[in-house]
Amino acid sequence: xxxxxxxxxxxxxxxxxxxxxxxxxxxxxxxxxxxxxxxxxxxxxxxxxxxxxxxxxxxxxxxxxxxxxxxxxxxxxxxxxxxxxxxxxxxxxxxxxxxxxxxxxxxxxxxxxxxxxxxxxxxxxxxxxxxxxxxxxxxxxxxxxxxxxxxxxxxxxxxxxxxxxxxxxxxxxxxxxxxxxxxxxxxxxxxxxxxxxxxxxxxxxxxxxxxxxxxxxxxxxxxxxxxxxxxxxxxxxxx
Numbered sequence: 001x002x003x004x005x006x007x008x009x010x011x012x013x014x015x016x017x018x019x020x021x022x023x024x025x026x027x028x029x030x031x032x033x034x035x036x037x038x039x040x041x042x043x044x045x046x047x048x049x050x051x052x053x054x055x056x057x058x059x060x061x062x063x064x065x066x067x068x069x070x071x072x073x074x075x076x077x078x079x080x081x082x083x084x085x086x087x088x089x090x091x092x093x094x095x096x097x098x099x100x101x102x103x104x105x106x107x108x109x110x111x112x113x114x115x116x117x118x119x120x121x122x123x124x125x126x127x128x129x130x131x132x133x134x135x136x137x138x139x140x141x142x143x144x145x146x147x148x149x150x151x152x153x154x155x156x157x158x159x160x161x162x163x164x165x166x167x168x169x170x171x172x173x174x175x176x177x178x179x180x181x182x183x184x185x186x187x188x189x190x191x192x193x194x195x196x197x198x199x200x201x202x203x204x205x206x207x208x209x210x211x212x213x214x215x216x217x218x219x220x221x222x223x224x225x226x227x228x229x230x231x232x233x234x235x236x237x238x239x
Contacts, residue, residue, distance in 0.1 A: 005176050011036035018177040024150045030076060031144045033183055034059055050177075052184035054192045061193045062140040070142040072109075073101035073133055077149050078182060080172060082156040095154075097178070099186035101133030101143065136189035137200055148183070150174065 004023040005011070009032050038059055040047060048055055076099065083094045103109075106125045113121055135143065156166045190196040213219040 007032050007036055007176075007179075009035045012039050012041055013176060014041045019175050022174050022176055022179050024172070024174065027147050029145050029147055030140070030183070031062070033148065033180060034062060034140075034144070037180055037184075051181055052188050054188050055184060057192045057194075058140050058184075058187060062144050065139075065141045067145050068142050069145070070101065070133075070138065072103050072107070072131065073143060073146060074104050074130075075102050075147045075149055076100070076135070076143060077102045077151055078174070078179070079151040080154045080170070082154050084156060084158045097182040099135060099183050101135055101138075101146075102149075103131030103133065105130055107131065135186055136196065137203075139193070140187065 004021045005013070005017060006023045006026045007028040008026075011032075013036060037047060037051065037055065042050075044056075052058070079098050079100065081096055081098050084092070105128050108121060108124060108129060109131055112131070116124070150172055152170060152172065154168045154170055156168065158166065190199045210219065210223070213222050
């Protein structure tokens with residue numbers, strides 16, 4: 001049986017390596033994952049079908065510019081997320097891996113601060129709060145050399161008319177194919193880099209509109225309140 005695989009810029013994996021567990025105690029970066037995948041002995045057309053059809057587009061984007069570290073992200077993280085939906089005597093559980101950016105300890109974004117009272121913000125800072133960032137919106141050259149960590153904890157979101165989060169300590173195991181797949185799934189969620197940039201233009205426009213409506217006091221005329229959406233989801237879940 002093979003020892004755990006160490007991910008670094010010199011790794012050249014083959015088919016037989018895909019189901020081997022990754023050494024999660026040895027640090028590695030997003031660039032290491034990219035290089036190992038791009039120089040794999042597995043044919044490129046197979047890699048594209050198996051992992052990500054746009055992997056070359058993201059590789060070219062990463063190599064096209066010098067590394068420009070994202071100002072707000074300290075490291076990257078793979079975390080196992082769980083969801084439990086309860087209704088009467090029926091419970092449905094879901095587990096999935098999420099690849100995200102993690103901010104600096106105690107630094108809270110302005111758009112988060114405005115939703116909480118000062119005492120809540122103070123408590124969050126004292127508890128070591130860190131912002132979480134979606135990576136599918138970012139050019140990969142801004143996060144290429146950040147370390148990827150695997151969180152030793154599952155975060156379970158429980159929906160039972162009330163929303164509750166429970167955290168469970170674990171020692172995760174990830175095979176090489178799992179890790180690579182989850183990384184590229186999130187990075188390429190919006191499609192190719194060009195598709196991502198177009199989507200971000202639309203999102204930025206919508207955000208500007210919402211800010212404008214908020215200042216005008218007309219937000220309710222243009223948007224559906226979250227409580228109304230949540231009630232509809234809870235009513236229809238399980239159908």
